[in-house]
Amino acid sequence: MKNLCYILLPILLVVVLSSCQEREDNPTYAWQEVMLGDSTEWKELSYDDSHWDGQYQDPTGKGIFWSRMKVKLPKQEVIRRGCGIQVFSTAAYEAYWDGVYLGTNGRLGEDGYFEIPGDYQWFSLLPDSLVGDGEHVLALRSTKDFEQPGQHSYVFFDDYFRLTRGSLQVSKYMFMLAGCFLLTAIYFLFFFATEPKEYATLIFSVICFVFMGLILMEYLKLYHVYAYPFQRTRLEVIDGLHFSLGILIPLFFMTHFNFPWKLAGLGIILAVIGTLEYKYYSHFDWIARQHSTLAWVWSVLLVGYAIYEKKKGAMWVMTGLVLCFIVVNFMPRIPYYYMSSYDVSIFIAFVIIVLTMLYVMSLKRKDERLAYEASLVRSERLKNELLKKNIKPHFIMNTLTSLIDWVEESPKEGAAFIHALADEFELLNEIADYQQIPIRQEIRLCKNHLKVMGYRKEIKYLWEQEGIDPNDIIPPAIIHTAVENGVTHGLPNENGNITFRLTYETTAAYRQYTLTTLAQRRPASTAAKNNKAGQGTGSRYIRARLQESYQGRWELINEPTAEGWQTIIRIQHV
Numbered sequence: 377m378k379n380l381c382y383i384l385l386p387i388l389l390v391v392v393l394s395s396c397q398e399r400e401d402n403p404t405y406a407w408q409e410v411m412l413g414d415s416t417e418w419k420e421l422s423y424d425d426s427h428w429d430g431q432y433q434d435p436t437g438k439g440i441f442w443s444r445m446k447v448k449l450p451k452q453e454v455i456r457r458g459c460g461i462q463v464f465s466t467a468a469y470e471a472y473w474d475g476v477y478l479g480t481n482g483r484l485g486e487d488g489y490f491e492i493p494g495d496y497q498w499f500s501l502l503p504d505s506l507v508g509d510g511e512h513v514l515a516l517r518s519t520k521d522f523e524q525p526g527q528h529s530y531v532f533f534d535d536y537f538r539l540t541r542g543s544l545q546v547s548k549y550m551f552m553l554a555g556c557f558l559l560t561a562i563y564f565l566f567f568f569a570t571e572p573k574e575y576a577t578l579i580f581s582v583i584c585f586v587f588m589g590l591i592l593m594e595y596l597k598l599y600h601v602y603a604y605p606f607q608r609t610r611l612e613v614i615d616g617l618h619f620s621l622g623i624l625i626p627l628f629f630m631t632h633f634n635f636p637w638k639l640a641g642l643g644i645i646l647a648v649i650g651t652l653e654y655k656y657y658s659h660f661d662w663i664a665r666q667h668s669t670l671a672w673v674w675s676v677l678l679v680g681y682a683i684y685e686k687k688k689g690a691m692w693v694m695t696g697l698v699l700c701f702i703v704v705n706f707m708p709r710i711p712y713y714y715m716s717s718y719d720v721s722i723f724i725a726f727v728i729i730v731l732t733m734l735y736v737m738s739l740k741r742k743d744e745r746l747a748y749e750a751s752l753v754r755s756e757r758l759k760n761e762l763l764k765k766n767i768k769p770h771f772i773m774n775t776l777t778s779l780i781d782w783v784e785e786s787p788k789e790g791a792a793f794i795h796a797l798a799d800e801f802e803l804l805n806e807i808a809d810y811q812q813i814p815i816r817q818e819i820r821l822c823k824n825h826l827k828v829m830g831y832r833k834e835i836k837y838l839w840e841q842e843g844i845d846p847n848d849i850i851p852p853a854i855i856h857t858a859v860e861n862g863v864t865h866g867l868p869n870e871n872g873n874i875t876f877r878l879t880y881e882t883t884a885a886y887r888q889y890t891l892t893t894l895a896q897r898r899p900a901s902t903a904a905k906n907n908k909a910g911q912g913t914g915s916r917y918i919r920a921r922l923q924e925s926y927q928g929r930w931e932l933i934n935e936p937t938a939e940g941w942q943t944i945i946r947i948q949h950v
Contacts, residue, residue, distance in 0.1 A: 460536025866895030
């Protein structure tokens, strides 16, 4: 993840530096209000259009209309040879400069012809003889037969070749940044495929995909020439992407920091931004800013809660959010070339948020790696405890002593004793390296142990089971350990028997094993008290194995019953 940060930061720096203006700003040129109708006089420099003020109407589908812009070119443009004009407009039009025809973009809908939509972006070279001091007029004779939010148009003046090529220089760096987000999104999508329960990883991957799409759609106009009706579609897609980010960014922080009221929080977010979309749908630039602002506000509130809860990495995320606020509010003071200052600042803010997300995720991965390494150490320790617990010197000595007696008194039974002991050790050797084993192996181990102890203590141990799923898996030797406790602390009943009954049940919330020891309890002793309190060596082993496999989603209950003793192992479903 650090490597991704090292890649994103330099590219971001290149984008910012490459987009900074290298020349003085052109002044802002204002269109006179649109006038419906048609007159050849309206293209002339000498025409008095002062009476047009206040007569604007939406020209869509109303025939021919004219727009006029008064221009006083900066000094560097006046002395330049090869000055060009770049027009962004949602109409088909004829363009005139000081009454001189420059060209046609599309085909106007007149004289019985249907309109052919003009390109949203159009370039023209201005005649050098008409570029001089004083006031000039750019006039557009237009038709607009396709649904659009009003008349949207703005103009740039510069060297013709810079106009036509400069935007490509800027867009290539933005696409490099988009490529970085694409690779990041794919990487974390595959990461989620390997760990499907890490929903924060999936959300982060989707955020990167959405951010990549936002970059491509925002800068589509810089490298692709498209007909003006597509401009609305493009703005709608951008609006949808901002809408998605307004949900996904807070949702990531909710999921990563384990916010307790996720559904309620998500419902509030959806209600607020859904209301904005419904009331101000066509105000694309304004509503995009509101989505970004609201995403920041939700994130600040959620990260503030995480700081209150002392969540790891939350303070760094809050620092990143404060930096985003500074960037968005102060960077628009810096002029940029071919790009809106606000667009630059908001993209930098989004990159900062993504980098903070990467950082907190890397902290989580580090904790998981350390926990995994600790689990390996713990597993080895539990493996050793399992072997030591069952191969104690006094156990071996007592067992061998009993074996000698059986071999001398009854060679046949002595041989059966040897086979039972060998089977138990063989099973212990098989399961020692596994974190979980099938319950059928566990039951086989318990039965072999009872057979060995039956020879040693000359007590009849009985085994009963009910409802067992032979393919269910549990940590090794936890039932076996509970059986050992029953053998150690139980006395046979009047029939000279001790019965172990294992039952299994499952519900929607958990699965449960219950081992009931039907025997008389020994008089209270230190060992018995420890076992009852769950402090004995056997209970500690069972707890450690359950924690290794289920990380807190388990419960161990040891309690006396009228028939003897009962051990309950309850495992919560994920």
